[in-house]
Amino acid sequence: MGPIPVRSVVRAGLVGGAVLAYLALVGLVERFAHLRLVGEPVTLGRILLVLPLFAAAFGVARPRVVAGERRVAGPRAGLVAGALTGATAAGGFAVAVILADRIDVARIRQVFIAVTPGLVEFVTFERGLVLGAAILVGLGLVAGALGGLARTGDRLVVGPAIAAVTTVIVMGLLQRIVPVAMIQLGFEPDFLYSPRTRSLTWGGATGLLVLAAGADALWRRSGPETRRRVRAAMVEQPAARAGILLIALAVLAVLPLLVGSVISQVLGSVMVFVLLGLGLNIVVGYAGLLDLGYIAFYAFGAYMMALLTGATLNTTTGSAAPAWSVDLNFYLAIWIVVILASGVGLMIGAPVLRLRGDYLAIVTLGLGEIVRVLAESRWLQPLVGGPQGMRGVTNAAIGSFGFRQPQRFYWLALAFVILALFVSWRLSSSRIGRAWNAMREDEQVADAMGISTTKYKLLAFAMGGAVGSLGGALFAVQIGSLTPASFQIIVSITALAVVILGGMGSIPGVVAGAAVLIGLPGLLREFEEFRLLIYGAVLVAIMILRPQGLIPSVRRMRELHEEEAEQDAWVKRFAGEAAAVAAGPGGALGVEDEDLT
Amino acid sequence: MSTDGGPHLLELRNVSKHFGGLYALSGLSMHVDRGEIVSVIGPNGAGKSTMFNVVTGLYEPDEGEILFQGQGIVGLPPNVITRLGIARTFQTVHLFPNMTVLENAMVGQHTRSRSGVFGAILRPPGTRREEERIRERAKECLEFFGSRLAGYRQEQPAFVLSYANRRRLEIARALSTDPTLVCLDEPTAGMNPRETLEMRDQIVRMRDELGLTVLVIEHDMRVVKGVSDRVVALDYGRKIAEGSYEEVANSPEVIEAYLGTKAVG
Numbered sequence A: 001m002g003p004i005p006v007r008s009v010v011r012a013g014l015v016g017g018a019v020l021a022y023l024a025l026v027g028l029v030e031r032f033a034h035l036r037l038v039g040e041p042v043t044l045g046r047i048l049l050v051l052p053l054f055a056a057a058f059g060v061a062r063p064r065v066v067a068g069e070r071r072v073a074g075p076r077a078g079l080v081a082g083a084l085t086g087a088t089a090a091g092g093f094a095v096a097v098i099l100a101d102r103i104d105v106a107r108i109r110q111v112f113i114a115v116t117p118g119l120v121e122f123v124t125f126e127r128g129l130v131l132g133a134a135i136l137v138g139l140g141l142v143a144g145a146l147g148g149l150a151r152t153g154d155r156l157v158v159g160p161a162i163a164a165v166t167t168v169i170v171m172g173l174l175q176r177i178v179p180v181a182m183i184q185l186g187f188e189p190d191f192l193y194s195p196r197t198r199s200l201t202w203g204g205a206t207g208l209l210v211l212a213a214g215a216d217a218l219w220r221r222s223g224p225e226t227r228r229r230v231r232a233a234m235v236e237q238p239a240a241r242a243g244i245l246l247i248a249l250a251v252l253a254v255l256p257l258l259v260g261s262v263i264s265q266v267l268g269s270v271m272v273f274v275l276l277g278l279g280l281n282i283v284v285g286y287a288g289l290l291d292l293g294y295i296a297f298y299a300f301g302a303y304m305m306a307l308l309t310g311a312t313l314n315t316t317t318g319s320a321a322p323a324w325s326v327d328l329n330f331y332l333a334i335w336i337v338v339i340l341a342s343g344v345g346l347m348i349g350a351p352v353l354r355l356r357g358d359y360l361a362i363v364t365l366g367l368g369e370i371v372r373v374l375a376e377s378r379w380l381q382p383l384v385g386g387p388q389g390m391r392g393v394t395n396a397a398i399g400s401f402g403f404r405q406p407q408r409f410y411w412l413a414l415a416f417v418i419l420a421l422f423v424s425w426r427l428s429s430s431r432i433g434r435a436w437n438a439m440r441e442d443e444q445v446a447d448a449m450g451i452s453t454t455k456y457k458l459l460a461f462a463m464g465g466a467v468g469s470l471g472g473a474l475f476a477v478q479i480g481s482l483t484p485a486s487f488q489i490i491v492s493i494t495a496l497a498v499v500i501l502g503g504m505g506s507i508p509g510v511v512a513g514a515a516v517l518i519g520l521p522g523l524l525r526e527f528e529e530f531r532l533l534i535y536g537a538v539l540v541a542i543m544i545l546r547p548q549g550l551i552p553s554v555r556r557m558r559e560l561h562e563e564e565a566e567q568d569a570w571v572k573r574f575a576g577e578a579a580a581v582a583a584g585p586g587g588a589l590g591v592e593d594e595d596l597t
Numbered sequence B: 001m002s003t004d005g006g007p008h009l010l011e012l013r014n015v016s017k018h019f020g021g022l023y024a025l026s027g028l029s030m031h032v033d034r035g036e037i038v039s040v041i042g043p044n045g046a047g048k049s050t051m052f053n054v055v056t057g058l059y060e061p062d063e064g065e066i067l068f069q070g071q072g073i074v075g076l077p078p079n080v081i082t083r084l085g086i087a088r089t090f091q092t093v094h095l096f097p098n099m100t101v102l103e104n105a106m107v108g109q110h111t112r113s114r115s116g117v118f119g120a121i122l123r124p125p126g127t128r129r130e131e132e133r134i135r136e137r138a139k140e141c142l143e144f145f146g147s148r149l150a151g152y153r154q155e156q157p158a159f160v161l162s163y164a165n166r167r168r169l170e171i172a173r174a175l176s177t178d179p180t181l182v183c184l185d186e187p188t189a190g191m192n193p194r195e196t197l198e199m200r201d202q203i204v205r206m207r208d209e210l211g212l213t214v215l216v217i218e219h220d221m222r223v224v225k226g227v228s229d230r231v232v233a234l235d236y237g238r239k240i241a242e243g244s245y246e247e248v249a250n251s252p253e254v255i256e257a258y259l260g261t262k263a264v265g
Helices: A006-025 A044-060 A075-103 A117-123 A129-152 A155-173 A178-185 A202-236 A238-286 A295-308 A330-352 A357-376 A406-428 A431-441 A443-448 A453-479 A489-502 A507-523 A525-545 A560-583 B048-055 B078-084 B101-112 B117-122 B125-143 B151-155 B163-175 B193-208 B221-227 B245-249 B252-259
Strands: A036-038 A064-066 A069-071 A312-315 A318-320 B010-019 B022-032 B037-041 B063-068 B086-088 B181-185 B213-217 B230-235 B238-243
Touching: A006 A044, A006 A075, A036 A044, A036 A155, A044 A075, A044 A129, A044 A155, A075 A117, A075 A129, A117 A129, A129 A155, A155 A202, A178 A238, A202 A238, A238 A406, A238 A431, A238 A453, A238 A489, A238 A507, A295 A330, A295 A357, A295 A453, A295 A489, A330 A357, A330 A453, A357 A489, A406 A431, A406 A453, A406 A507, A406 B117, A431 A443, A431 A453, A431 B101, A431 B117, A431 B125, A443 A453, A443 B078, A489 A507, A489 A525, A507 A525, B010 B048, B022 B048, B022 B063, B022 B238, B037 B048, B037 B193, B037 B221, B048 B181, B048 B213, B078 B086, B078 B101, B086 B163, B101 B125, B101 B151, B101 B163, B117 B125, B125 B163, B163 B181, B163 B193, B193 B213, B193 B221, B221 B245, B230 B245, B230 B252, B238 B245, B238 B252
Parallel strands: B037 B213, B037 B230, B086 B181, B181 B213
Antiparallel strands: A064 A069, A312 A318, B010 B022, B010 B063, B230 B238
16 A cells, blocks of 8 residues: 555544444434435435544545655555545444444443434444445445545545535535525525425535536636735725625625524624624734633623613512613613723733733633622622523614514624724734734733833723623623523633634634634534534644634735745845945955954 | 033943842943943853843842933833833844734834824824834834845744844844834844844944944954944953953953963963
8 A cells, every 4th residue: 555554544444433433322323314415315324424434534545754755645545545444444333333232232321321222223224233234344445435535636626526525515404594595585495405305405416516516626726816816906996895895794784684583593693702702802812811701891791781771680579670770772881881891801901910821811710700700699689680680681772673683683793793893903903903912922022122011911901801891782682681691601711712713813713713613503403412522523623623723813914926926026136236235345245354353 | 422421321320130149230330321332241141131131121120220311210111111212132032923024123113103092993194194104114224234124024924034134123123112222132143254244334333323322242252342432341240341342352350251260371
């Protein structure tokens, strides 16, 4: 097999088999055994059965560095090694299945409650143990061969193929969302999604395959050129830029009408977390202050909004007026919340000014918990209702047009997200952003260059708090009632994960991070029981494969060749000047002769 | 130069700084006058960099006074001292590595500009003009080094620069704070002979063309000789000699400090 050692093949195979066995044991495979993606036979369960085999082979065919030399396997080696890996993985899994059957499923079930006799039948294709195992190994051979080829084959073929298959699987998974959107748009979805099985029709799937493969191939050929041209147009023509922005805005605005209220609810939550992420991004991404207690601003924004708009306390006997509240209009209250939250930012920032890194993280973690404990406390019960919380938060109505309903809430949140995006962007590209950046890179040197680190740390906490409180205030409007249970530490962690996953300091990254971490789990409700498992796996995978985040903040985005061309022109220009200097008396080369000792 | 006995630009009076039992500076008194280039020499551990650190506010001295333009600056934070007009570079280069070369220099202008949060968000004409001015001034400072930090290099992140260019950028960043006094901590360390000579000329130009006062720690005696109006030699945190290059170079204390006790013969 040339560049791929047998040891690696065996190891990858065993790992693949173990992963597959794990997926089966936790119930993932069986749970989706009947979630049809295409027609009747292609179910998500079957894809989950094949995926680890494919992935193991894909991994084993990777380029390796042997004795300082990078060895890339050819398609043939990839195919053979992949097939062997896949067969090993499937074989290992088959042995596990046979063992499980011998031990008796009922006994395994005491530990892994998701295992059922149905699982064994499903993974042996209902053909009995021996034949089922044979089919499994055969499947492993094929899936492994494909996986190996996918890594080693011609990119121009493999790329479109992977894009096509991925598209079909994703579209199959979106079977509850896409048809609804199509009906809203006035299309008949039956040619794509079968009304009987709800899955993609064979014709529709084939069409999608061709479409996706074609689009990917086209993009591979002319994508970079198109992207360069679009970017150039964006830079040169303000009109083009405004046009693209307007189109994007229009798409975002009509989105909730297309996807229905369940998905709009998810989108609304994404928006709330975009606000949280943008605020935290100012503190963590721009200023480099690791804040694990960001929940403080979220809770403050939510409760303050409730108090300012006349919400009432929940009590055992009904509702009661809080010890203090006013009944303001939402559009006035929100600005008061923002201003007060920046004050809270200063209060939280002041005691932790001298702390850095881990120490700062621990202290802010504590401050965040204090806020939750206060919200639950007896002491503040007359004000915020203690464990029972509050209800009757404003729905931000303009006239009789309230914003509680999911689609309308999305619009309200979108408006504030756009505002926060604008503020974040302007701050990052300003004197203040530069000062934060310098402080993040080297606090002591920034101080020595004239930047008051005290002032800019406090400013970061204040600005971050202001933006984050917007998230809290909107959350209060979305839910209409508040309990301390909504302000667990997990919200702080999620907000931080949004920022880190997206790419620290990157504004598009925050949006992408919120979409992945909040949007995906919301869209894929079928996965509800496995949400945390998938969530964790995705986080680990992204942090290994892309530690800089999904959309890292590239300080100067530039096409490489563009830079090279510029460099060449520059070198030519100065080569001329340098020649002139060298020719002159005491020129660049004459200096060496000077006696200095 | 204030030969008339008027206040010195920078004056250290009996400054001591110790770390545990180690006296990095013990009763150091020295001064720098306006328009001078003063070199500070001394063997490793003589207290040269500690002197820079107490002057620029990174350390607070345990005893003594430091006056800048007649004003006591002990206890002021570094950023305030920079605003008063003392800029510095570091012995081991400390740039902002992920910011571009130009941005590094623009950071220097921070203390000479003032737009705040509302300026940043609303970007009124005043802020735009200020930003433009910051950019221009930063470019000017980079161009002090001719073509070395010009052109495409200004848009590169600082970490890609060569070692010598990092030193130059650090100096450009210091110049961009519009200082009165520049403190250079071993500006030629790690440079090859030709780059060293170039730097020597540039230090002289700082005084002659930019009208700056320069306090420089330097090990390369060709540079010390080439630039210094006055040389101060330190050892064990004390001043052991002061005067012209020749006077200091021939001072028995200095020779002893560098070479140990003079061999008999």
